Amino acid sequence: MTSAGNAAGADKGAAVRLEQVSFSYGETPFLFDVEFAASKITAIMGPSGSGKSTLLNLVAGFETPRSGRVMIGDADVGTEPPSARPVSMVFQENNLFAHLSVERNVGLGRLPSLRLTEADHAAVAEALERVGLAGKEQRLPRELSGGERQRVALARVLVRDRPVLLLDEPFASLGPALRDDMLDLLAGVHAERGMTVLFVTHQPEDARHIGQNMVFLDNGTVAATGVAADFFGRSGPEAFQRYLGAGPFGDGSRDVARKRT
């Protein structure tokens, strides 16, 4: 996959670098030293509790490192509040304000005050069209399906138009066919915009579907990095192969060869 679909968006992303970033939750230590290439989709995998969400939270600014630097492009953002970072984030659930319409939920990405200009309204309409939600602008989140709610979250990302997009298992609650649709939508948006995407997933097939690069976490640190095609080949990192064999919960419950239904 390339970002060549839109020359204007091709260099849009910024590299994300965690330089010897240490952090802890009580007795649980983390140490991250890793670079996410600009304008690429990097899938982040690892056993439950290995620190995937923690890593995203450090990049987003919801957590602060004890030491080390969080770099986005050339800027050290380690002390910036989340709102000042050039980042958008989509979670598995609870991305939307329940009492606000689809249109207003997306508009928030443009302007938290929701005092939108004509141009802002046009951008919201265009984003909703792009994610296939034209005509549903006035609905409340509870009047949408799970997949549609995640489309609203993606539309908000589009109007925010930040160089870095963090996705924490955004499609985990969706069935396989819908998940594939959402991955295709995400890949399309990435091809147009060229933002840097960090995509946390438990699903090897999702990582293979859209991941260009891979980062594998284990026990609070980066155990392996590389190009996705190499990771999933026979000569992929041993720790990753073991993880795939055991399944993310260490019980063999999932397998790389698992077929979509």
Ligand SMILES: Nc1ncnc2c1ncn2[C@@H]1O[C@H](COP(=O)(O)OP(=O)(O)OP(=O)(O)O)[C@@H](O)[C@H]1O
């Ligand atoms: N707010 C918190 N307070 C205390 N401990 C936390 C907190 N958030 C996470 N942890 C702990 O930090 C470790 C890493 O959690 P994290 O959510 O980053 O893992 P993960 O790899 O995203 O897991 P999963 O795949 O289950 O979502 C876990 O042991 C978790 O219990």
